[in-house]
Amino acid sequence: MGFKCGIVGLPNVGKSTLFNALTETQAAQAANYPFCTIEPNIGNVAVPDDRLDKLAAIAGSQKIIPTQLAFVDIAGLVRGASKGEGLGNQFLGNIREVDAIVHVLRCFEDDDIQHVENKVDPVADAETVETELLLADLESLEKRVPAFQKKATGGDKEAKAAASVLGQALDLLRAGKPARLTEPKDIEEERILKQAQLLTVKPVLYVCNVEEAHAATGNAHSAAVFARAEAEGAQAVIVSAAIESELVAMEPDERMLFLEEMGLHETGLARVIRAGYELLHLLTFFTVGPKEARAWTVHTGATAPEAAGEIHSDFQKGFIRAETIAFADYVALGGEAKAREAGKLRAEGKGYVVQDGDVMHFLHS
Numbered sequence: 001m002g003f004k005c006g007i008v009g010l011p012n013v014g015k016s017t018l019f020n021a022l023t024e025t026q027a028a029q030a031a032n033y034p035f036c037t038i039e040p041n042i043g044n045v046a047v048p049d050d051r052l053d054k055l056a057a058i059a060g061s062q063k064i065i066p067t068q069l070a071f072v073d074i075a076g077l078v079r080g081a082s083k084g085e086g087l088g089n090q091f092l093g094n095i096r097e098v099d100a101i102v103h104v105l106r107c108f109e110d111d112d113i114q115h116v117e118n119k120v121d122p123v124a125d126a127e128t129v130e131t132e133l134l135l136a137d138l139e140s141l142e143k144r145v146p147a148f149q150k151k152a153t154g155g156d157k158e159a160k161a162a163a164s165v166l167g168q169a170l171d172l173l174r175a176g177k178p179a180r181l182t183e184p185k186d187i188e189e190e191r192i193l194k195q196a197q198l199l200t201v202k203p204v205l206y207v208c209n210v211e212e213a214h215a216a217t218g219n220a221h222s223a224a225v226f227a228r229a230e231a232e233g234a235q236a237v238i239v240s241a242a243i244e245s246e247l248v249a250m251e252p253d254e255r256m257l258f259l260e261e262m263g264l265h266e267t268g269l270a271r272v273i274r275a276g277y278e279l280l281h282l283l284t285f286f287t288v289g290p291k292e293a294r295a296w297t298v299h300t301g302a303t304a305p306e307a308a309g310e311i312h313s314d315f316q317k318g319f320i321r322a323e324t325i326a327f328a329d330y331v332a333l334g335g336e337a338k339a340r341e342a343g344k345l346r347a348e349g350k351g352y353v354v355q356d357g358d359v360m361h362f363l364h365s
Helices: 015-023 050-059 088-095 122-152 157-174 187-195 220-232 241-248 252-261 268-280 304-311 313-317 327-333 336-341
Strands: 004-008 041-046 063-065 068-073 100-106 204-209 235-239 282-288 292-299 319-325 346-348 359-364
Touching: 004 015, 004 088, 015 041, 015 068, 015 241, 015 268, 050 063, 050 282, 050 292, 050 327, 068 268, 088 122, 100 122, 100 220, 100 268, 122 157, 122 220, 157 187, 204 220, 204 268, 220 235, 235 241, 235 268, 241 252, 241 268, 268 282, 292 304, 304 313, 304 319, 304 359, 313 319, 313 359, 319 327, 327 336
Parallel strands: 004 068, 004 100, 063 292, 100 204, 204 235, 282 359
Antiparallel strands: 041 068, 282 292, 319 346, 319 359
């Protein structure tokens, strides 16, 4: 299962610099002018998880394969994008393809870097982007909802469900609120809302791009963003794209020393990944053996057969049972054999809901 986080923001806020640092590539050109990113660049990032290293050490695994999250660097948006200004149509089209929005906000002062609005105000920047997404969704639903309402009067059940959930979303948008606040009544309405591909349904993570001196504590700009995030039920993290760029060229030992000197305990990547996981309601399970130790990603609430399907679709179709050991038990007891002896290896059926950190082995026909 692939998950994509679209990195968005106004021009010159540090999007492409952050993308380059996060993916440890120079795939996106970072330059001091608008629209330096024309086509969306995609970078797959290994999700840092020290649990995987511990499991591999115990099992003597020859290979370690972390799970991954994809970041998509999308061209900068400007005011009027919903009407096609700048690269508006392309921006909106690209953002429909991602699972979550990572909204980079400029929270640093620098006279050498032009701001498209000629002022540093991250909350206003967030409102500019949100407004353009709202307007695009509003235009879309104002065309579609009346058609569903008309069909619903004729007794069409699916149209009735669509008119209900999308009508609710339209009311929110007209009130200046994102469609993610819509509350579907049932699974059918959830499906319809998802298929509508509304931009403001997607969960948002605000990334406050600060200067190096404020990487550990943040500043007044980032504090304002955190207040906004809390008010709307979103998430926010503090990152210094400048620091992340420096870390790319360092060896692991150098990185840790540099982070300590800056008063940081982890990289910006780790913070963004963890927040992204929470945002998308994801969890990690592991498969461990002498050949490889591997991490896999599923949605919170996934069943054992669904987890098996992440490895291979045939595993899900022919699922018999899952032999499962909690991560803590696997480590404390020193591996699968001793966990089995201690009665900590469980045989779980089709209804088992996977827990974060489960070490699993699937039996299938």
